[in-house]
Amino acid sequence: MDAPLQIYNSLTRQKEVFTPLHAGHVGMYVCGPTVYNDVHLGNCRTFISFDVIYRYLTYLGYKVRYIRNITDVGHLLDDGEDRMSKGARLDNLEPMEVAQKYTNNFHDMMRTFNVLPPSIEPRATGHIPEQIEMVQQILDNGYAYIKNGSVYFDTVKFAEETKEYGKLSGRVIEELIAESRDNLKNQDEKNHPSDFAIWMKASDEHIMKWNSPWSVGFPGWHLECSAMSTKYLGKQFDIHGGGNDLKFPHHENEIAQNMGSCGCQPAKYWMHTNMLLMNGKKMSKSDGNTISPSELFTGDSPHVSKGYSPMVVRFFMLQSHYRSTNDLTDEALQAAEKGFKRLTEAFEALHKLHSPVTEGGAEDENISKIIHGVFEDMNDDFNTPKAIARLFELVPVINSVKDGKIPPESISQKMLEELKNAFHVIFFDILGLKTEESDADKGYVKGLMELIIRLRQQARANKDWATSDTIRDSLNALNIQIKDGKEGTEWSFK
RNA sequence: GGUCGGGUGGCCGAGUGGCUAGGCAGAGGUCUGCAAAACCUUGUACAGCGGUUCGAAUCCGCUUCCGACCUCCA
Secondary structure (H helix, E strand, O other): OOOOOEEEEOOOOEEEEOOOOEOOEEEEEEOOOEOOOOOOHHHHHHHHHHHHHHHHHHHOOOEEEEEEOEEOOOOEOOOOOEHHHHHHHHHOOOHHHHHHHHHHHHHHHHHHOOOOOOOEOOEHHHHHHHHHHHHHHHHHOOOEEEEOOEEEEOHHHHHHHHOOOOOOOOOOHHHHHHHOOOOOOOHHHOOOOOOEEEEEEOOOOOOOOEOOOOOOEEEOOOHHHHHHHHHHHOOOEEEEEEEHHHHHHHHHHHHHHHHHHHOOOOEEEEEEEOOEEEOOEEOOOOOOOOOOHHHHHHOOOOOOOOOOOHHHHHHHHHOOOOOOOEEEOHHHHHHHHHHHHHHHHHHHHHOOOOOOOOOOOOOHHHHHHHHHHHHHHHHEOOOHHHHHHHHHHHHHHHHHHHOOOOOHHHOOHHHHHHHHHHHHHHHHHHOOOOOOOOHHHHOHHHHHHHHHHHHHHHHHHOOOHHHHHHHHHHHHHOOEEEEEEOOEEEEEEO
16 A cells, blocks of 8 residues: 655666566665774765665565675775885784774674674675676676786777766766866876776885786776676675765766676665765864764764764764765754654653553554654655654653553554554664663663652652752753652653 | 856745745743743745736746855765
């Protein structure tokens, strides 16, 4: 009955009904991080977005094979030095130590954000033979040429013969001629400025290099994804994702390589996440407009007035659509923090509700509509902000029943169960959020709080306002909020 | 310069040819010993100028401003 899942396809620039290549299965490849540095928040946004997409596809019943790679070689800097090698030189480490260190850091951060691990996380250095094989196939098919031990992809020939080059990013090859800079590494070796290396001959001082039929060298940056997606998902698979900034040249070149080796377009649906901004500008490693995840958590940054918890940050990110830019500001984070708290507290309150009627509550239909609406929103290109907005509509209903503002029979037992279940599925399983109960929540702090609240109740019963207010104010100073309600007093961390 | 995407109420952020997005902040009220929390009510926004239309913030054109990519970036 519900509308089918639709996905915005960057390749066709429109929403399309999602139909997997093989019924019941989804193959999804997402470009992972280059591990030469701590992960930054922009990366996190992309992986959080795809985490929700992965979770939702799984929820829909698809068996999803989710590949997210680790790039640990081949990513050149302007001066021609490999990112990994540079990291190694600066830290005085083996390149693989650098890769491992930052891979660990990346994994820690993904766990912190409650991002599920992918099905397979292949490394570029672990797939050198596959990449060499692909270079050979491209050469065999005539879409590459060898110059001094390096191999370059022939974009001009590819573009002329297939009309495919530039399709994803909207580029025209003639324009690329004029635009390309001429100060790139080995530019003189290329036949055309838009050609790109798929195998690079290594200089003597280059640390990371492998034997190949052409030279001792290393693979080009774009090649790994082509080779690894093919290896684990086949020549054609369902979804290929990544950040918007990878569209050109990375993804465009990936398509060229896949088509150049096997003759087919690798992915049916291309999905691109938009950039995380900070104060209106792209958050970027290279220009300093950035805040690290840990700085954001601790508040140790001039860009924020305080720290924000990982789940608040995740929630904040999901409150904008993955294809829209997301502007991170202190004010917006504060709004997200309060909203997140309101939602989680309503969810907790929901579990304490009971209904005297089995079915036919006055609010039943309304609630049912909201729940269905959430899934409709998710089916519409994973519209998490809209889905979350609907979740908020449940809050006043839940709180009103809890406070006795509307009678408990407004929601039937049946609906209550359905709602608890749905809320759980949406909030935890699909959006990947979790309530942040601290250790204190379970430990003796809880017992102490019960004691304190009981003492304060006695004081209030005796109209000893001075004592009761002192307790309240002191707790408040400790960031503990006292909430006097009809059914007694509750508390929470502020 | 080329390509693309945007400008929505104080802030963030959805959406749409006619029907309340939502969150935060603000205002009024209920509740309360007083508060807080919660609940109720409330603002009637869509860059500007034209055009299409019975009707446009939503479609088209122009203007303007902003951003991304074109060079390593999720």
